Amino acid sequence: MGLDITRIRADFPILNREARSGVPVVYLDSTATAQKPTAVIEAMDAFYRRSNANIHRGIHTLAEEATAMYEGAREKIARFVNAPSAKQVIYTRNTTESINLVAYTWARANLKSDDLVILTEMEHHSNLVPWQMLKAERGIRLEFIPVTEEGLLDLDEYRALLDQSPKLVSFTHMSNVLGTINPAEEIIRLAHEAGAITLVDGAQSVPHFPVDVQKLDVDFLAFSAHKMVGPTGIGILYGKRGLLEEMPSFLGGGDMIKTVHLREFTPNSLPHKFEAGTPAIAEAIGFGAAVDYLTSVGMDTIAAHEHEITEYAIERLEEVPGVKVFGPSVQHKGGVAAFTFDGVHPHDVAQILDQDGIAVRAGHHCAQPLHEKFGITATSRASFYLYNTREEVDKMIEGIYKVKEIFG
Amino acid sequence: MDDLYREQIIERYKSPQYRGHLDPHDIQFEDDNPLCGDHIEITIRVNGDDKVAEAAFDGKGCAISQASADLLIESIHGKSLEEVKALGKEDVLDLLGIDLGPVRLKCALLSLKVLKAGVYGLGEATDDLVD
Numbered sequence: 460m461g462l463d464i465t466r467i468r469a470d471f472p473i474l475n476r477e478a479r480s481g482v483p484v485v486y487l488d489s490t491a492t493a494q495k496p497t498a499v500i501e502a503m504d505a506f507y508r509r510s511n512a513n514i515h516r517g518i519h520t521l522a523e524e525a526t527a528m529y530e531g532a533r534e535k536i537a538r539f540v541n542a543p544s545a546k547q548v549i550y551t552r553n554t555t556e557s558i559n560l561v562a563y564t565w566a567r568a569n570l571k572s573d574d575l576v577i578l579t580e581m582e583h584h585s586n587l588v589p590w591q592m593l594k595a596e597r598g599i600r601l602e603f604i605p606v607t608e609e610g611l612l613d614l615d616e617y618r619a620l621l622d623q624s625p626k627l628v629s630f631t632h633m634s635n636v637l638g639t640i641n642p643a644e645e646i647i648r649l650a651h652e653a654g655a656i657t658l659v660d661g662a663q664s665v666p667h668f669p670v671d672v673q674k675l676d677v678d679f680l681a682f683s684a685h686k687m688v689g690p691t692g693i694g695i696l697y698g699k700r701g702l703l704e705e706m707p708s709f710l711g712g713g714d715m716i717k718t719v720h721l722r723e724f725t726p727n728s729l730p731h732k733f734e735a736g737t738p739a740i741a742e743a744i745g746f747g748a749a750v751d752y753l754t755s756v757g758m759d760t761i762a763a764h765e766h767e768i769t770e771y772a773i774e775r776l777e778e779v780p781g782v783k784v785f786g787p788s789v790q791h792k793g794g795v796a797a798f799t800f801d802g803v804h805p806h807d808v809a810q811i812l813d814q815d816g817i818a819v820r821a822g823h824h825c826a827q828p829l830h831e832k833f834g835i836t837a838t839s840r841a842s843f844y845l846y847n848t849r850e851e852v853d854k855m856i857e858g859i860y861k862v863k864e865i866f867g
Numbered sequence: 868m869d870d871l872y873r874e875q876i877i878e879r880y881k882s883p884q885y886r887g888h889l890d891p892h893d894i895q896f897e898d899d900n901p902l903c904g905d906h907i908e909i910t911i912r913v914n915g916d917d918k919v920a921e922a923a924f925d926g927k928g929c930a931i932s933q934a935s936a937d938l939l940i941e942s943i944h945g946k947s948l949e950e951v952k953a954l955g956k957e958d959v960l961d962l963l964g965i966d967l968g969p970v971r972l973k974c975a976l977l978s979l980k981v982l983k984a985g986v987y988g989l990g991e992a993t994d995d996l997v998d
Contacts, residue, residue: 804905804929806974811872823904836904836927865872866881866930 462756462764467846470496470752474846478816485817485851490635490663490795490824490842493688495749502748503690503741514740515714515731529740532747533730539750540661540680541671542697546729549696549703550738554662555585557681557696558629560733561658562589564706565679566627569656572598575625577655579604579612579641580832581634584825586660590629604630606832610637610786617646621653628655632664636826636840637786638769638795640664643675651676656702662686666753667793667844668762672697684742689749693742696733703729710735761845765794768843772796772852779859785838794843797824800859803866805839811865812839812858819855872930876963879934885941887923896985897926898992900977905932907981909940919943919951929974931967936978938962943982951986954979956997 468474471494478484486494506528512521514529530545537545551557570576576590580603593599602620605613612630628650633640643664647657658679664670665680666687672680679702683694698706708715708726712735717725726732753761770789773796776782781801786792800808805821812819819841823830830836841855889910897908905928914920922943924936942962943951959979960967967975976997984992 804932806905806929806931806971807872810929810971827904830904836906866877 462760462845464764464846464848467756468848470498471846472497472500478813482816485815485854487841487843487847487851487855488818488820489844489847490686490840491820492685492691493666493844494846495688495690495745496752498752499689499745499748503745506741506744511741513737525740528744528747529738532743532750535747535750536695539754540665540682540695540697541673543673544700547697547700547703549698549730549733550743551681551694551696551733552692552739553683553685553694554660554681555694557679557694558586558658558660559589560696560709561629561679561681561698562593564709564733565656565702566593566599567597568705568707570597570599570626573600575600575602575620575623577602577604577617577620577625577628577630577650579630580606581610581612581637581639581826581829582629582631583635583660583662584827585662586629586631586658587828606637606639606829609788610634610639611791612639612641612646614642614645618649621649621655625650625653625655627658629658629660631660631662632670633667633793634786634826634829635663635795636797636824636829636838638792638797639787640668640791640793643677647675647677663793663795667765669758678702684746684749687749688752690739690742690745693739693746700729703733708735709733712736714738756845764845765843765847768847768849768852769794769796771849772841772843772855775852775856776859779856779863781863782859785833794847795840796842797838797840799835799838800862803862805837807866808839808859808862811862812855815854815858815861817851817855817858873965876930876934876965879937880930883924883933883937885923885937886925888925889921889923894985894988896981896992898977898981898984900928900932900973905929905974905977907932907936907978909936909978909981909985911943911985913948916947917949918945918947924978928977931963931971932974932977935959935963935975939978939982948986952983954983959997 473494510524512525514526533545537548604617650657656678659677661680661682665682680697685691715735717727784798809821821839892910893913894911899906907926909924912921922940979997980992983996
């Protein structure tokens, strides 16, 4: 069954606002952050109005309620990605922090000079810089799966790299620029055959299509709430149990300990071992509500809707003379259309579209090396989610014709 | 808002009058806007009484950054280096004749930042040069 777009849109109050008088907002920037449905906003509001207290260790009613809500959200998120246990679902601030957690704990305990980490040329800075930092500190080696002209990963080159016995293969499930959905299951299987651990950056995949950590057999999966209709400031690191148990702690402080003496501590059990200090409690509860919301719509339904919108958007963009869309054909692609327009800087495209209330992003989208690869400094990027419509795509195309008029 | 792309800016973007690289030069500096990868290089020749004899800019970027660089370079011809050091944000906005939000302000001020870092002989272009 298709998605009832009128009902969906009514769930997102911000979509009713005008950019300025008479100009409705056309939000085509969900890859940066998604809008939030009333259910998420109200869950957080209700927590502060009714149940606010610090979690764990509290004996009073409010503390017990807050703890139950916080841990209940973890259970929901675990089910959402089919984690075997909620103990393997660690709250972090965002995808970036989740990747850094692995880089600071697992990698520092397991990687030494000259050990190889394989990344790809289409990574977001969040899956490049932590490894570059480790390279500077430890002298690990970094190799990159190349991106082909069509915007796909070159798996033959990947197989060749695997002969060098990597310790870790860390890659994005879906490119935030090209939209490419990478064959994660195959990449992970090959990595395991070569004896490597795998980390998947799921920032763009978990929000947009069903992701099953057991089916993928992935060792670590990182994702953020705010890209999947939840609040900012909270993300997840999923990990396989054995790995998480062996890993040293991350940040030290309250909640991550079992016992503390003046000169030593023993770490808490999973998942608390990695969660030091008072966490983002309301945000975790909001994240739980976001997962409920997406589940009620259905991830397959969302993926199908985005696919249809993206196909339409690319078809319309490619009609415009001077527009070049980056990334693979639509069957390999999620809801992203990054494009350039001959002779006009992407910032100017975005600014002119903004005059009609149309929100697209312009820049290198935190993937500078990928832009360098294609010989450009920046692109304009429209991205789509469950609440976007074909009419919004039409408005964007009209806007692009205005750009053409102005720059003539 | 429509002002942003008024004719002068589009004209300067499409046909800048001071685009180039002076060789030899007395002052040279270049920098990027990390937000969007815009790049500006400025080269200056100074005459005997420390005034700008000739100046040029090179680089790539959006209409705002390139037009403001072109207008800025035009405006410093004949100015003393002390006068160039005294230039500020308002001077660039006056040249452009428009108001800008915080993000686009960075585009507009990149050339001033590069210019002042070069004239001061600094190793880097910092935001406080254009506050």
